[in-house]
Amino acid sequence: MTIITAVPPPEAPGTAAQIPIGAGGAIPGPLRFLGRALRTLWSNGKARTGLIILGLIIFVAVFAPLLAPHSPTATTFTPYRGPNAVNWFGTTGNGQDVFSQIIYGARVSLLVGLVAGGLATLVAVTLGLIAGYRPGPIDEVLGFVTNLALVIPALPLMIILAAYLQGRSVWTIVLVVAFTSWATGARVIRSQASTLRTREFVTSAAFSGERLFRVVFREILPNMTSLVAASFFAAATAAVLAEASLEFLGLGNPATVSWGTILYHAEQQNALLTGQWVMVFAPGLAIVLLMVSFTLINFGVDALSNPRLREK
């Protein structure tokens, strides 16, 4: 656990410094912004811990083939073995190496967390901005839909959807999770957008003849980056948990190697009763670590948007 080289923030100040202040170019803008955001997050103790954990998990996911001692799917070992010198975390009922499965499993959880979180945020931002900037009937309808989506219990809805859509791939889960987790973000973004709408700079942009699209995305959106980031990390956390839950229920594809399916197989073969507690403990702990890293980063993001929460 000494590989901290994969953590991005150290190069962030350099990225920011190379770009002259006030450069309006479209390409370096996002990069410079990302560098600045990472540097600010890095200065927050909790967020720094979160970034380090997330960096490690990304490192493991990217270099899984190099790090895993065995193939995650090959059924070449004695089944139902506890931890030993060859199979550090034991073997599954099919004779697969659990340790290698945990390493490869990082890919699926990261993918689902980031993609589903990203999609949910995209929906949240679009609906929230439209509702917040266009008061009246559109806002009323979108607000109602958002509130409805908020009060409908998400996990039961996901379970129902996943049970009907027997596509059984990771992408089904990504879509189901994205479809059910956008509401909280949309509500927060809507209320922020509606307070920004009446500010002078927005009014003047609208009066100077800017198109609606430009006003909303170039004038309003940049002022709520921390909110967008917060809803992204919140949605990503929920997505990781939802994916694990659905797969644990057997609603995922049992053939994919992910932390959720390892838990599913562990439960199916009564791993705890046969004493293979590592097979249950390790994937769960990995899920916890990934979710903790998102939550910790979000503490830093919260501190950005609310000065009262900043560490003194």
Added chain:
Amino acid sequence: MRYVSRKVVLFIITLWAAITLNFVLPRLMPGSPVDAALGKLASAGVPITNAEKAAIEAQLGAPHTSLFVQYGDYLKNIVTLRFGTSYSFPSETVAQAIGKALPWTVALVGVTTVFAFVIGTLLGVYAGWHRGKLGDSSVTIGATFFGAFPPFWLGLLLLYWLSFKYGWFPIKGGYNPGTIPNWSLSFLGDAVDHSVLPALTLAITALSGWVFGMRNNMINTLGEDFVTFAEANGLRTRTVALLYAARNALLPNVTAFGLSLGAVVGGAVLVEGLFSYPGVGNLLYIAVTNHDFPLMQALFLVITLSMLVTIFIVDLLYVRLDPRVRSTA
């Protein structure tokens, strides 16, 4: 009272929308849930009467009827509690199965939510008041960690160590097999004994939301002038913390009550399944693993409606808590 009438109207519209969503979902899905359900019933050896077939079709979609007729039948069946027969429990109707399971879940989720709310809020007050000190960081780190525990995973671990290894609690079920549910003291004691682990699992994982919500509210409230004024007046620390800051910081947390309930209900589905606790969550678990669409659809409706009603009640209670809502809205 405009606040109340507005809430009532919104509640009715939301209720209608949720019921309609439940109607639309199975009809949008690929394949034919009706055929799947009828096929399953046949293979389970359950005789299908015409009335039952009609009930299932009203719920999941009839192939040759107009949507308006289907919608009417669907609404009629909800009012009369006719949800068809489930093939997971051939001897009972869906309504009977759900009716038997509902009290268990209401008790489990209710007790857990209140418990988590009280403990979590107190911890949040403590952390917010001692902000930046050791107490705050231990509470925050602890809550971050426990809040990230997937409920079913924590349940598995508790089951392994507390039931299987040490035998402190029963392993499965909601009461001793062989006894019939009744109101005798011995049965209630047995039921409580069986529900300790599921409740503990749900409470621990639900705690963190309250802690963070309350801590943030406290910190925001502590920055207000009236708190500084109270301190300047030389009031005792405890008075300022509890009566001035915490009391006002509590309000936003109450609004979050309904939403956090959704998370607990979601967690309960998996945790009840894990412990074979005889509640609605376990039924959903059984329905999903058996592809029992009629039962699944009825359960989703019941879960959603129960949540809507609870949130509505919390909204009404809010009027009593916050005088501003009464006067301005």
